[in-house]
Amino acid sequence: MEEKKRRIYYAAFRSKDRRFDGQFFVGISSTGIYCRPICRARLPKEENCRYFKTAAEAEQAGFRPCLLCRPELAPEKSFTETGEEIAIQTARLLEEHCGSGVSITVLAKQLACTDRHLRRVFAAAYHVTPVAYLQTCRLLLAKSLLTDTDLSMLEVAMAAGFGSLRRFNELFKKQYHLAPTALRKELKKKREKNEVLTVGIGYHPPYEWKKMLDFLSLRAIPGVEVVQNDCYMRTMSQVDRQGIYRSGWIKVKNNPVKSVLLVMLSDNLITVIPQILGRIKCLFDVYCDPEIIYTALLSMNTIKSGLCVKGTRVPGCINSFELAVRAVLGQQITIKAAKTLAGRFAETFGTPIETTIQGLSYVFPTAEKIVGLGTTGESKIASLGIISTRARTIKALAQLFYQEDNYCQVYADPEKEIKKLLAIPGIGVWTAGYIAMRAMGCTDIFLETDYGIKKAMEPMTTKEMLQQAEKWRPWRSYAVMNLWDFLSEKGH
Template identity: 50%
Template sequence: MVQERQPIALDKAACYAALKAHDARFDGHFFVGVSSTGIYCRPICRVKLPKEKNCTFFPSAPAAEAAGYRPCRRCRPELAPGWSFADNTLHIARKAAAIMEENCLADMKIADLAAMLGVTDRHLRRAFFNQFGVSPVQYLQTRRLLLAKCLLADTELSVTKVALYAGFGSIRRFNDLFKKYYRSAPGTFRNAKKAMTENQETITLTLGYRPPYAWDELIEFFADRAIPGVELVKGGTYSRTVSIRNGNGLYCGWLSVANKPKMNSLSVTMCCSLLPVLPKILATIRKLFDLNCDPIEIYDKLSVLNELTPDICVPGLRLPGCFDPFEISVRAILGQQITVKAARTLAMRFAHAFGRTIVTPFEELRYTFPAAETIFNLERPIENRLGSLGIIGARARSIFALAEAIETGSLRFTSSAEPETELEKLLKLPGFGPWTVQYIGMRAFSWPDAFPHTDYGVKKALAHLAEKEILDKSQAWKPWRSYATLNLWNSLKAGQKTKREASGK
């Protein structure tokens, strides 16, 4: 059986050195179990350094728990960043893990997951064990337990609701697993101070990342493109409305995300109406803010950009994802050959015309972005419905073709989809040229190797190179060309800022 094999080997000396230095760059890459306490920690944990002979290193939190260790209450392993979608090693296992984290497999079995990924049960188990040191079932069980532990510590939700939102079908099973793996009842993980101050209409959770994190560049990117009425960037905090369909249910609400740089984490506040889809919300936020990124690996690869322009490569730069693939794809269509500001205006009209009106604590947030289903069901011809918004006929037809492809299932924006395959399908839709498709690859699929080489900003940043030379040069930036594109775009802003400062403006 796969479970009888030994998990992947880690360099014990290197892991202990990282643990001794509390090196945040390795957060989430390994966990340490301490035999003298029976507890496992993240490498950033600030407890007294254990003796090396008492340490066992694991490739994942589930592997540590499968070995009998309990999670540390101080460093909280459930907050550790995960693995980047871009990592090439055991791609299938990481895609499967991403799907698990989105919905805790509430309506799916492991066999269904393997079929979705186009592999056999046995192949998935083998790949999973090689990557994480445990079976898919063990991994899923630990993810549920850690999410429940996070909810118990950070909210005042009842134990029954915690079990439900963390993906447990039975409260009895939930209690039994806590006692078995954590040797405590769920209630012992309560934070008394949090319970006394938590607003029952909202919850606030924490998601970790690996430093450095170029938050200012990321939040500025979102601010420049925020859709009025749907998104808001204010005081360094990103807020937005949310509309998510899960099964037969539609869940609407709002959320806000702020940076906590001293803790290398983001603080996520959301209304409780979104709790039934909590795993999906958290997984989407991780993609939106690129929390699983390994910034050191990317910077090491892209530092060659500095040969083109000094200091063009920014350490910790993140790839801005999206909350809704249809939303960002419509934005890409609307942004063809016009300014970012003009595209925002069109997107605002689109959302106000076809989105749902909801109530939020923010005066500026009142509309959800319409779903593909809503646009697909509009009365034809589509040009008549969108033309009054200032959207020209060609782009109206592109938006409808996109909605139709999503609704008929010919185009998939799911964690199981292969970006390159889906982008090839997009190219066949009317009005989808290379720039639009590559931009959607960057934002909707969080694909790290998208490269819109025909983009005006890319060409301007590399003005001394011809188009073919730009493509040839980009081969050295693989598989991180999306990040290279962001660095090129940001270099233009940096140049403009330098000119303004020099002129005293």
Template identity: 55%
Template sequence: MAQHEERIWYAALKAKDARFDGHFFVGVSSTGIYCRPICRAKLPKPENCTFYTTAAAAEQAGFRPCLLCRPERAPGTAPVDATLALVHRAKVLLEENCGSGVSIEAIADQLGCTDRHMRRVFSAAYNVTPVQYLQTCRLLLAKNLLTDTDLSVIDVAMAAGFGSLRRFNDLFKTRYRMAPTALRRQSPTTKSRDNAIVLALGYRPPYQWRQMLDFLAQRAIPGVETVIDGAYLRTVHLVSAEKRHVFGWVRVGHRPESNVLTVTVDGALLPVLTQLLARIRHLFDLFCDPDAVYEVLAAMNTVGLNLCTPGTRLPGCFDPFEMAVRAVLGQQITVKAARTLAARLVLAQGTPVATGIEGLTHAFPSPQQIIALAGPIDGHLGPLGITGARARTILELAQAMVREEINFNFGAEPQTELKKLMAIPGIGPWTAQYIAMRAMGWPDAFPDTDFGVKKALAPRTAKEISALAETWRPWRSYATVNLWNSL
């Protein structure tokens, strides 16, 4: 492995960023063991590290697996990858739907396996049963709601998915050694208005909030998103565990003195609260370790004055299909022109949502809505100014998502999904890299043909830009955002 590649992987190891888990392993000569990049053991010195792309290669080199981080559990490295994929999907579904009262049987049904099989593989992977994991997710959500909202205790119990107040009280007292009402008395809250609740999501400072807002404002789809008075607002359309379509709105503000984002949620969205919060965390990149990113990208400031700013975040997305369509519409045209096309699509095919907030009128059309359009797709999208080729690409994306043939949700395997994306007619390298960056949250995507990237690094040639970007790995997505912001 080349020296610059070792530097790249050491930076990822130092950050302990879960998005790199399974992409490489590190053998530590001083201990004779090999670890995953997320291992919480003391960081080894660079000279003691050797990096491998597979666990097998590390073992061939004479290293034994770490008992703390368990390399056999890394995504894609077990003898049967399908089992690990099943466990990961189960974990995501449990976390996102813990507030809906979903049962283990229902989760297993969604995964296409028996609940007995899911319990077995989940327990083997995490050393807790799915029921125990689900209970913890529900309790933590309830604790958050008791602390940060003025919802009644029974409403908290229902929103957290307990089904009954008695069950909630019993489990809360057992786990936390206090009654829910006792925690509520210790945590006075400000009364919410308009049937909304307010929660706080923490982040690691610094956080360039104004940069993030400016980025989102420039690309906000009229009718769906808006930025008002230093906050981001948007319409929401999610599907509950009972397959009920839920509509509403959300507002995200900033409280820098507490290092939190404030999330004001329409009361109608309580049945899908955990899904909503997961998407907000992704959209605003709350998993980021800004110090680890800046340590590598500070060198950008030798290329241009203040080209890299500490605390720059990678703008994610709220809805993967919405982001993918936005990327297709943005091919070879300006940000403003793509925004105009997206607004027309929303007005023609989106679902009206009564929010009472100026500028928020529609939910973005779902893949199912696009597929349901009768006749050739060109006939529906062509009059909006969308070319026939792009209309057909949007339809193929919708079909692939509905058939679950493609996954560009946060945390998806980028190399695998990029190949699938590139196989869709009308999706080239720029579009695929953009989707990997924003929809999947991949930290090391780099759309080297992007107009903004080339403009920010002019007069360098494409070859020179690619060589320069190699020094920014494994944070090339963050480097790209810094380049865009510099314009």
């Protein structure tokens, strides 16, 4: 690395500025440890510092994670930080599926490219191979579980995807020069015992947490989701590596001081922790870089003061099929009415579940369950008070999701998926765009036909709105959320 870049990185490290957290990692040759740029440990000498793009790269160079700043809690990289979306999507899939034994070939197929091309672009973007990155994902997840939970060593090994306790112990000792049991013993005195399984997810601050919860609360499906006491809670299910559905509950709250979301999970979700955390990251948009987006959307405040707020997120979703059904139910009726219908749908076709959280009673039905209703499915859906045309649309949606396992995911090709949605009778441009924005994580959706958007941008015409929105590419989805939040605060 050239001397000028080294000086810039060291200045950023010395500043402890949270804007740099997750952007790079610092390896310290005198200790063999690598840190986040916000680490509060004693500042090392400049000549002892090496800089890495990812934690995986630092570990491949022989450095061990710092126990003080905990690199596993560093916020994820956003799409703006490299030009290779395939590499970033691969990294997120590796994190989400590190416990499921998924192969690079399967991931390449999901991303519609060859595994050779995937390996090439990944190595160029992250400076390590996908296999090395996957190993780091597993090790850091295991370290997080050892630090924050009381899971047994075997449970930690299985949850992190090592396949066996022996393999876990060998890799952990080799990479970190410390036995997993020794690490837990060292840390146990420093933490309080958690009554439930709790794992942290880092994010880039600031985070408009209240606005996120307000949005989710307004649309929460009765029996499936609950928002109260500054927390989001819900039921969910996930298929494990044996093809078995694991159902349970999650609870998410914010720790703004540490810029971490604290995720509590029921014990029966232990074997699918990586997948659960992956879905939660999507729901709460932890990949977002507020500084970059705020700079791009700052011109919104010239239309009306306070229209754009730094830290606004685009809510994603836990379950793409659930989100799509909810979007269809919400067509041309109030949010409250759609919420009631979604609750009936979940109660009628969902799976009952016992939880310790009042108000959580059902797991939302799968597409397979709705397809399994057969020829009577449409009439059964309509019997809930859902008009027949929408019942037909929901049945068609279920068929599409059932036929394509990975349909409408965050790594999908938005243009292709939107075309499939628009081909279903009853799904128009607004519904398809809304699903793409939340289920597929599309950052550049603008819903110019939406009543709220028109209201927030009045007295502009549709043509003027579209012209103005061109300035906000590729972050128009964030512009939409800012406009909706603005209206909500004004009481509309």
